[in-house]
Amino acid sequence: MSGRVKGFRFAGVYSGVKADDALDLGLIVADEPAVASAVFTRNRVRAAPVVVSERRLKSGLCQAILVNSGNANACTGKQGQQAALALTRVAAAALRVPIALVVPASTGVIGVPLARDDIERAIPSLVADLSETGATRFARAIMTTDRGPKLARAEVKVGRTMCRVLGIAKGAGMIHPNMATTLAFVVTDVPLRRATLSRLLRQSTEVTFNRATVDGDTSTNDSIYVLASGAATSRVIDEKSAAGRRFAAALTEVLESLAKQVVADGEGAEHLVRIEVLGARTNTDAVQIARTIAGSQLVKTALHGCDPNWGRILAAAGRSGARFNPDHVSMKIGSVPIFERGTPVMTPRTELKAAVTMKRGEYVITVTVGAGRGLGHYWTCDLGHEYVRINADYRT
Amino acid sequence: MSGRVKGFRFAGVYSGVKADDALDLGLIVADEPAVASAVFTRNRVRAAPVVVSERRLKSGLCQAILVNSGNANACTGKQGQQAALALTRVAAAALRVPIALVVPASTGVIGVPLARDDIERAIPSLVADLSETGATRFARAIMTTDRGPKLARAEVKVGRTMCRVLGIAKGAGMIHPNMATTLAFVVTDVPLRRATLSRLLRQSTEVTFNRATVDGDTSTNDSIYVLASGAATSRVIDEKSAAGRRFAAALTEVLESLAKQVVADGEGAEHLVRIEVLGARTNTDAVQIARTIAGSQLVKTALHGCDPNWGRILAAAGRSGARFNPDHVSMKIGSVPIFERGTPVMTPRTELKAAVTMKRGEYVITVTVGAGRGLGHYWTCDLGHEYVRINADYRT
Numbered sequence A, B: 001m002s003g004r005v006k007g008f009r010f011a012g013v014y015s016g017v018k019a020d021d022a023l024d025l026g027l028i029v030a031d032e033p034a035v036a037s038a039v040f041t042r043n044r045v046r047a048a049p050v051v052v053s054e055r056r057l058k059s060g061l062c063q064a065i066l067v068n069s070g071n072a073n074a075c076t077g078k079q080g081q082q083a084a085l086a087l088t089r090v091a092a093a094a095l096r097v098p099i100a101l102v103v104p105a106s107t108g109v110i111g112v113p114l115a116r117d118d119i120e121r122a123i124p125s126l127v128a129d130l131s132e133t134g135a136t137r138f139a140r141a142i143m144t145t146d147r148g149p150k151l152a153r154a155e156v157k158v159g160r161t162m163c164r165v166l167g168i169a170k171g172a173g174m175i176h177p178n179m180a181t182t183l184a185f186v187v188t189d190v191p192l193r194r195a196t197l198s199r200l201l202r203q204s205t206e207v208t209f210n211r212a213t214v215d216g217d218t219s220t221n222d223s224i225y226v227l228a229s230g231a232a233t234s235r236v237i238d239e240k241s242a243a244g245r246r247f248a249a250a251l252t253e254v255l256e257s258l259a260k261q262v263v264a265d266g267e268g269a270e271h272l273v274r275i276e277v278l279g280a281r282t283n284t285d286a287v288q289i290a291r292t293i294a295g296s297q298l299v300k301t302a303l304h305g306c307d308p309n310w311g312r313i314l315a316a317a318g319r320s321g322a323r324f325n326p327d328h329v330s331m332k333i334g335s336v337p338i339f340e341r342g343t344p345v346m347t348p349r350t351e352l353k354a355a356v357t358m359k360r361g362e363y364v365i366t367v368t369v370g371a372g373r374g375l376g377h378y379w380t381c382d383l384g385h386e387y388v389r390i391n392a393d394y395r396t
Helices: A048-059 A077-095 A116-128 A135-141 A194-207 A242-264 A283-295 A297-304 A310-318 A348-358 A385-393 B048-059 B077-095 B116-128 B135-141 B194-207 B242-264 B283-295 B297-304 B310-318 B348-358 B385-393
Strands: A008-013 A025-040 A061-071 A102-109 A150-158 A161-170 A183-188 A223-228 A272-280 A330-333 A336-340 A362-368 A374-381 B008-013 B025-040 B061-071 B102-109 B150-158 B161-170 B183-188 B223-228 B272-280 B330-333 B336-340 B362-368 B374-381
Touching: A008 A116, A008 A135, A025 A048, A025 A116, A025 A135, A025 A183, A025 A194, A048 A061, A048 A077, A048 A102, A048 A223, A061 A077, A061 A135, A061 A183, A061 A223, A077 A102, A077 A116, A102 A223, A135 A150, A135 A161, A150 A242, A161 A242, A183 A242, A194 A223, A194 A242, A242 A272, A242 A374, A272 A283, A283 A297, A283 A310, A283 A362, A283 A374, A297 A310, A297 A374, A297 B385, A310 A330, A310 A336, A310 A362, A330 A348, A336 A348, A385 B297, A385 B385, B008 B116, B008 B135, B025 B048, B025 B116, B025 B135, B025 B183, B025 B194, B048 B061, B048 B077, B048 B102, B048 B223, B061 B077, B061 B135, B061 B183, B061 B223, B077 B102, B077 B116, B102 B223, B135 B150, B135 B161, B150 B242, B161 B242, B183 B242, B194 B223, B194 B242, B242 B272, B242 B374, B272 B283, B283 B297, B283 B310, B283 B362, B283 B374, B297 B310, B297 B374, B310 B330, B310 B336, B310 B362, B330 B348, B336 B348
Parallel strands: A061 A102, A183 A223, A272 A362, B061 B102, B183 B223, B272 B362
Antiparallel strands: A008 A025, A025 A061, A025 A223, A150 A161, A161 A183, A272 A374, A330 A336, A330 A362, B008 B025, B025 B061, B025 B223, B150 B161, B161 B183, B272 B374, B330 B336, B330 B362
């Protein structure tokens, strides 16, 4: 599958914000104003670029997204607001598009003034770098502690035309709802109305990025942007049509892939684990139990040690606030039963099998809490020494 | 101050539950049935000894507490219940007290059947070990990953008599409300009514153990027991009298000291940090903000790295759910201002001063979020490599 999506170009260059010569400035540009929507962090402390983006996207249109990494431009006061405004002004002028159609995004350290002059000087070379095949360079330019670029693609047939959905994300620490603590950008050449796009984005985010945790911390900068150029075909698709449902599935698939990549790349993580809860009274209860297990430091260190410590998992479920009877709880690690109806059932042989499963890069822990119909899941990762090393030293 | 409290004896021996010959079985005995109260974990998954203790303490009286460490007797099904009942029966017989006045407590690994026979065999030597000066041996016998025994003492004048309050606790990981994830035992020779004791215990717990976190995990076994022998003087004290207020203060002092010792001994912790929140709309908001900061993995790793990362502190406050205006926030580390009215104010010189403060064993971070009257605090510790090492390997 090609990395191209009709109507979009991408760029990534080095501006000088990062200390190590890595790409740190990215740009997505639509040939024409694209239908646009976004979801933003619910943190009360919001970075300047989030405030500016939210205001500008009220128009429902966007033509360019300017993203810097290495500095979040958060907790930087008026100066930070002015930097975000000034940089989008320079980008708009270089691209010859209205400033109202350019939105900023930032990720990196909080509370340090943005090196605005360095970024301004890099904008001409950034614009010169734009190309239809530049998505991976863009993906590299928005990385912080990420181990690699994160992209996901899907195709959607609209009439006889094959359309594309391309997602690009960054994020390794500070991952938790609400919502995804990360930056994600999705572009598609499917023609959609704004209201449709907004609704589908919220729905897809809820079951993907809002079901993923690395460390329970929500950032000041979390944002997911979606831009639809409509360049692939002229037929605007309806949410309830077959094509609309296919697009919704493709968008969820792309966001799910990105969310999993983000958790798998959780700082220092070695295991991507899906916590699957079944048999709860309601779906809300099931997600609440899955979230609490997924967020438990003790569970996450046990995952790191490949230790099938069902006791910590049950203790986490028990403090989730959801109602269930501990005597009705059963648990499996992969396909290995380790706890049944309130009692541990591991034998030395099954304990070994569970430990083997836990050495895998990705696996599922299933927790059945009763006979109810409620179900829900959460993606998490292990908590290891690398997380401590990265985060005890990050700023200095 | 002597370790004795009139009317109580203590013991600690090795029964064989722990692998390394350390003391693992403790006993507190009152000469006569004591007025008793307790608060227990709010986790839905409750260990067998919690269930048995809660039921027996409904009488308001208790004469002996049997505590084993190394095994929590949690998630052990019917077998676990039977073990708790059988062991208290053996202890009651050896002590010649009614079984209804003997309560069990356990701490350690979850989900492994208790080595009931080993403990049973050790009970005669445990009873033989009882002495008025055995509190430290008892404190050692209830340790798990604790680096040392935790005791706290206070005196209360009732009439012309000097009475005593002695507290003993264990706990290093799985510390978080509700309520204190730990075991704590307080004995006093002050004469009190049950209702008074229960009310004061709840109040003191709320502002001490319920304001302390190591890792956000609440255990299946958390319990705080208080026994009042009344052996020091015959005058039963009233809650609202001067002596009653002095006793309330002494109980809070003892529980505060134990809670701080537990957090300071958080697995691998090097720093005990008080998060003080001022200027919130309500006390509830202030505690909520303090709790979220105290529980943030990113804040706790920054504390470990002695990094005055106000950005993470603010981001945590922002996701606490409490309402405040980020532009009105100010922060100090110790006495060093680092953030004022929404803007970072650190200079290289003050950054150095802040880093020096953060190298201390104990310090305060003050976060003022507005001009409201709400205030509240939380005790936390840093998250370091030792926490990961201990918890990734704990069970195996």
